[in-house]
Each structure stands twice: as C-alpha cells, then as structure tokens.
Amino acid sequence: MTINRRQFIRTGLLGAVALGVAARLAAPHPAPGFAASAADRQLIAALGRGMLGSLPATAPISLVDNTLAAIAGLPLASQAELRQLFDLLQQPLARMALGLRPAWPDASAEQVRATLDGWRYSRLTLLRSAYQGLHGLLYAGWYGDTASWAGMSYQLPASMKGLLNE
Amino acid sequence: MSKLPDLWQDGLAAGWKVTDASQGGPDLKLECDVVIVGSGAGGGMVAEQLSSAGLHVVLVEEGGLYSSRHFNLRESEAYPQLYQESANRLTADKGITILQGRTVGGSTTVNWTSCFRTPADTLAWWRSHHGLDAMQDAALQPWFEQAEARLNVGPWQTDPNVNNALLAQGCNKLGIPYSPIRRNVKGCWNLGYCGTGCATNAKQSMLVTTIPAALASGAQLLTRVRVQQLLLSPGRSHAEGIVGQALGPDGIQPSGRRVEVRARQVVLSAGAIGTPAVLLRSHAPDPYRLLGKRTFLHPVVMSGGLFRQRVEGYNGAPQSIFSDHFLHTQPLDGPLGYKLEVPPVHPLIMAATLPGNGPVHQRLLKNLPYWQVSLALMRDGFHPESVGGSVGLRSDGTPVLSYPLGAVEWEAARRALLKMAEIQFAAGARVVLPVHEDAGLATSWRQAQDMIRQLPMQILRTRVVSAHVMGGAMMSADERHGVVDQTGRHWQLDNVTVIDGSVFPTSIGANPQLSVYALALRAADALRRRL
Ligand SMILES: Cc1cc2nc3c(=O)[nH]c(=O)nc-3n(C[C@H](O)[C@H](O)[C@H](O)COP(=O)(O)OP(=O)(O)OC[C@H]3O[C@@H](n4cnc5c(N)ncnc54)[C@H](O)[C@@H]3O)c2cc1C
Numbered sequence: 067m068t069i070n071r072r073q074f075i076r077t078g079l080l081g082a083v084a085l086g087v088a089a090r091l092a093a094p095h096p097a098p099g100f101a102a103s104a105a106d107r108q109l110i111a112a113l114g115r116g117m118l119g120s121l122p123a124t125a126p127i128s129l130v131d132n133t134l135a136a137i138a139g140l141p142l143a144s145q146a147e148l149r150q151l152f153d154l155l156q157q158p159l160a161r162m163a164l165g166l167r168p169a170w171p172d173a174s175a176e177q178v179r180a181t182l183d184g185w186r187y188s189r190l191t192l193l194r195s196a197y198q199g200l201h202g203l204l205y206a207g208w209y210g211d212t213a214s215w216a217g218m219s220y221q222l223p224a225s226m227k228g229l230l231n232e
Numbered sequence: 233m234s235k236l237p238d239l240w241q242d243g244l245a246a247g248w249k250v251t252d253a254s255q256g257g258p259d260l261k262l263e264c265d266v267v268i269v270g271s272g273a274g275g276g277m278v279a280e281q282l283s284s285a286g287l288h289v290v291l292v293e294e295g296g297l298y299s300s301r302h303f304n305l306r307e308s309e310a311y312p313q314l315y316q317e318s319a320n321r322l323t324a325d326k327g328i329t330i331l332q333g334r335t336v337g338g339s340t341t342v343n344w345t346s347c348f349r350t351p352a353d354t355l356a357w358w359r360s361h362h363g364l365d366a367m368q369d370a371a372l373q374p375w376f377e378q379a380e381a382r383l384n385v386g387p388w389q390t391d392p393n394v395n396n397a398l399l400a401q402g403c404n405k406l407g408i409p410y411s412p413i414r415r416n417v418k419g420c421w422n423l424g425y426c427g428t429g430c431a432t433n434a435k436q437s438m439l440v441t442t443i444p445a446a447l448a449s450g451a452q453l454l455t456r457v458r459v460q461q462l463l464l465s466p467g468r469s470h471a472e473g474i475v476g477q478a479l480g481p482d483g484i485q486p487s488g489r490r491v492e493v494r495a496r497q498v499v500l501s502a503g504a505i506g507t508p509a510v511l512l513r514s515h516a517p518d519p520y521r522l523l524g525k526r527t528f529l530h531p532v533v534m535s536g537g538l539f540r541q542r543v544e545g546y547n548g549a550p551q552s553i554f555s556d557h558f559l560h561t562q563p564l565d566g567p568l569g570y571k572l573e574v575p576p577v578h579p580l581i582m583a584a585t586l587p588g589n590g591p592v593h594q595r596l597l598k599n600l601p602y603w604q605v606s607l608a609l610m611r612d613g614f615h616p617e618s619v620g621g622s623v624g625l626r627s628d629g630t631p632v633l634s635y636p637l638g639a640v641e642w643e644a645a646r647r648a649l650l651k652m653a654e655i656q657f658a659a660g661a662r663v664v665l666p667v668h669e670d671a672g673l674a675t676s677w678r679q680a681q682d683m684i685r686q687l688p689m690q691i692l693r694t695r696v697v698s699a700h701v702m703g704g705a706m707m708s709a710d711e712r713h714g715v716v717d718q719t720g721r722h723w724q725l726d727n728v729t730v731i732d733g734s735v736f737p738t739s740i741g742a743n744p745q746l747s748v749y750a751l752a753l754r755a756a757d758a759l760r761r762r763l
Pocket of ligand 1: 269270272273274276292293294295330332333334335336338339340342343344345346347348383427457458459460491501502503504506507510551647699700731732733734742743744745746749
C-alpha cells in the first residue's frame, strides 16, 4: 500500500516536473530572476493562508509584497529555482499530483495546509525542500514586518528610541 | 538608520578612496601592489597590515558599504543587505542553512562577537595528523595577543542576558562546567543586535577597525564587485591580477561593467566557499584534486525551552556563556563532540527556524519572549568519517557547497538534542521543543527523551544550520596534501596567498573568528617580508 502510494507520488512528481519544464520552455522570453505574475500573487496568497493561517497584525501586512521583495533579494540561481517551483504548482495536473484538487485561489486554508503538510513529511527530499523553502519565505514575509511584532509583544530596545531614523 | 556618529561619514568626507562599482560608469582598470579579494576577517586584517607597511592595496568586496548609520536593527533589511543570499544560503541538498556576511567587513560586520583562541587540542591534531609543524601554541601566541589587542578582546563585565544565564543555570544544576565568553567590543550597549550590524559601533569588527585604518593609509576599496577569476600567466604559475563584474544597485544582477585589477600579489580572502570558488572559476592548478574539499561547518542543532519568566533572547549580548564539556567526553576523533552556546532570538529568524505551521506555529511565536534557545556546534573534521563538504560551481559560476550529513553527524545531533533538553529542564523549562519538524512539545525530561530517541534524523526534518564555514583551501606541509602552505601561499601560484577561514584543515572546535584573525596577521607578516 505505502509502496504503491510512494510510486504514485514519485511518478506524479516526475510528470509534474516534466510539465513544469515544458511550460517554462514554452514561455517566450524567460526574464532573468523571478519576474512575478498576477498568478504568482494569487499563489503566494493561497500558500500564505495555508501556511500561516490568520495572524494578528497592528496594521495591514502585505504578505504577497513582502514575499516578492524577499524573492527579489535572492541570488538569480535561487530565483530561477523558485520560478520552476511556481510554474510547476500552477500546472493543474501537477497541482493535483502534489495533493491539491481545487485551484489555488479557490482552496481553503485547511486544504492548502493539508497539501503543505503532505510535502512537509514526504519521503522525497524535493518536496520537503519545497515546503521548507516556502516556510522560510512566508514566515520571513510576515514576521519581518513591524506590524506583526505586537502579536509577540516584541519591540526594539527602548534605549534606541529616537536614535533610529525610520 | 541610526543617528549615532558614523566614522565612515567622516572618513569619506576626508577623502577615503571608496568606489561603489554599482554606480555605473566605464569599465574600471586599476594597478596596485596587492589586491585583496573580500573584506572580512582575513581581508580586513591583511589590508591594514600591508597598507600600513606602505604598500598600495586595493580591497575588492562583493557586498555593499553599510555602516552604523544604515543599521536600524531590522532583520528584514539586514539579511538581504548584509548576508550572503539573504541569510538563506543552502547546501546543495538544502539540508543546511548557512549564515555568512556579504558586506564591507564580511561576516565580522554581522557576527556575534564571541572570541576563542584555537583550542590546543585542535592545533596538536593539525601538527600530528596534518603535518602542520608551524602550528605551535607558543609560536602562535603573539599573533593571538596582537589580534586581541587590536580588537579589544576581553572579558564581558556585564551580567549575561537571561537566555545565556539559563544555559549556565541548567549546566550548574547538572554539574556541567561552563564559562563566560570573551568579546571583541568597546563600550557595548548590551543591545543584542550584533547580527543586524552594530548601530553603536561598539563591535570591533573589520568595518570599524582595520578597514578604516587601511583606507586612512591610502588603501582603495571597491564595493559591489564580484571577483570572477584570477588573471593567470600563460604558464599558469603566476597571477597577474583579478577580473570581476560590477553588480547593479540591487547587489544581485551583474551590471555589465567589468573590473580589472592588476597587482604584484593577489590575496584571496573571500571566505570559505568564496575563495575556493574564485580558484575553481580560474581553473587554478589543482594537481591533487584538493581544492574546495574538506569544507567544515560546525553543523548546529537547536533546542527551544519555554520558560515561565520572560527570557527576551533578543535583548542583551547574544553570547556570553559556553560549555566545552561535551567536546572532551570522548577522543577528538571519536563520536563528534559539541560546544554548547545560545543564539540571539529575533522574530524573523526564529519564525523561519521553528518547525510547524498554522495555529501551532502561531502559538510558538506568540510566546517569543519566553523562549530560551540553546545550540550545539558539532566539531567536524576529526572523526575519519567526518570529511566535510565540497564546493562546486553552478552553471552560472556561483558556488554551492555539498555537505552530506551521515551517520556520524546524526548520532551526535541526537545526543546533543537530548543533552540540551535535559539542561533546559534542569534550568526550569516548562516545555522543551527540539527544533525538528517531527517534534512535539515535551513537558518533562522523560517525555523529551522518549521523543528525541524516536525522531527521524534526516535533512529537512532536523533543522541544521551553520555560521562557521571553514576549509576548502587547506594548509599543508607539502604540496601533495593541501592547496596552500603554512603561511597561506598557494602551492602552484607563487604570488597568490589565501588569508581567510578556508585554510583550516579541520573545523576549529570553537567559534572561528579569532583563529582567522591570528593566522591572518601571521600570513600578512610573511607576505610583507616576501615583498
Ligand atoms: C551570523 C554570524 C555570527 C557569527 N558569530 C561569530 C562569533 O560570535 N564568534 C566567532 O568567532 N565567529 C563568528 N562567526 C564566524 C566568523 O565571523 C567567520 O568565521 C569569519 O568572519 C570568517 O572570516 P573570513 O575572512 O574567512 O570570511 P568572511 O568574514 O565571511 O569574509 C568574506 C568576504 O568575502 C566577500 N566575497 C566572497 N566572495 C567574493 C567575490 N567573489 N568577490 C569579492 N568578494 C567576495 C564576502 O562578501 C565577504 O565580505 C559568525 C558568523 C556569522 C555569519
């Protein structure tokens, strides 16, 4: 049973990678770097819903903008890897092979979280690394934002008050 | 931005020769006596020594110039600005996250100021197993003393913060010896933000010591230049200089501007990973296939303890207590020993590091002020199976380290997770969380033991990090066993000298900055005499 399931995941993943590569080759002019699209923004929002859940903030936090800014700060090789991952996740067949039936914008937080947890504990290091990569990016996007700090009763040292330009 | 005084502002106004190559313009062509690649612990030290000896030095740095006025204690700005790969450099299989600096001052601009001399047992091993007969305690002592005097290394007179004090308390309860850590600071405010750049200029990093001194004696600094390769002579026995590419203002994309520096001597101080990468890209002679090999990390595993009292691991000097007890409970080349310390606990890095997601993770972070975090640095490079990693190049020429973790490392990781949990409970932790994707919250030492014994020790489940990259261009007593000689001179390229953490043949077994400084002073002295 587990072996069958594992085989399925493996072939499913390979197929999914192939689809992702095909999509990439079909793209007219791959720009260097990540080059975010509207679909990427929706995908990040969905992943964020699943990974983070709903968190308190003292002002609106744009997780999508923060995440895209973090991606833009990575070396080109990492940006290209993330591009591949995002292209793959946006292929409907690949997405389903990787555990999510509804399209990303339609998926509930619970559905996305269950999918992410599947990768988190996968036997395949590739899926675990995808999970960990997204975990790092999304949490950095949230907790790097000052509006998240009050939720942890965290603040900068009082002795620096007035000494820091914003 | 900090409004505190910034010596760089005055220096630049006084005419220090600093060129930000991302600012556009024609290709750059310079000539000098010595070109130094990288401005970290090794590069900073050698720059001061050689320019004060009257040599014309050009220092070439991939990162940007950020100084105290830019440091605002924000992780979201500091990591992309000051760290390699936004503090998210990963090994090839993505199993280990590596912290290294990429800014003027290199890792010293962001490091945590802990100072240890190279342990005597490490030096003895280098002599007996690597033939490094020059690495005698007495012979090195003056270089350590000189480095300590230059960087104001001394005992930390202030009480440890709670994060460190709890490590001491737990060790105390269990009869485990521990000691205070010496630090390279002057007038430290005890803020706890060493890792985002010292806003008060208290940390005696290269950014505020040797590099300003070198500039004051006429050295030139180029920033945002990624050195691609050495310009090699037709016979490949000599370097005529270096070529690099200027990066754009984003510090990521090459702008197309070419930088060439011709020099009598080339010093490589791009750090372990960076230095082997320059040599690999140059197709430097490597007859014994040793280049990039034996790269060590002191792989680190971590444990979180939740306390009733506020710990506020983000406030106060990040590291002030350590225990070397578990480095000495078995032979140097036996099961890996580990050094116990604590990291600073800031929100972004903590959120990215702690396992889990959704509401579970939310509860962990809500309690941020109550977490004590301990870490164990494993001493790699001594056990016969602990051979470290190797540096290779991606298709775009950027370096990547493969560092497979094997049975030896995982055994030590489990042992260290157990011990840290025991110490945290002894210090009064309510709950302990080994930093592992499969771990839950243990409420007693017994429960923690049962859990940790079962945890699958695998990459991308067990969190493994490193801030200590060492090796890859190791010293040796003869050319068959290393890349450089005992003063850092390249065995095959007669005017290329490696002066940074890549020359170590094993890990140090202690936080490495002071080892880099002392060996840099010694190598710089030998180089000056050769000139
Ligand atoms: C967060 C953190 C905390 C640490 N805490 C401590 C501590 O408390 N105590 C301790 O002893 N050690 C600590 N360390 C480690 C210590 O700082 C390093 O071991 C030491 O700085 C290494 O010196 P280095 O000269 O080898 O390299 P680095 O100091 O890393 O300098 C290398 C420089 O070369 C530049 N470079 C790389 N490639 C190129 C290229 N191709 N062209 C141009 N420039 C290039 C880099 O940008 C960098 O500035 C810490 C490190 C980090 C990252």
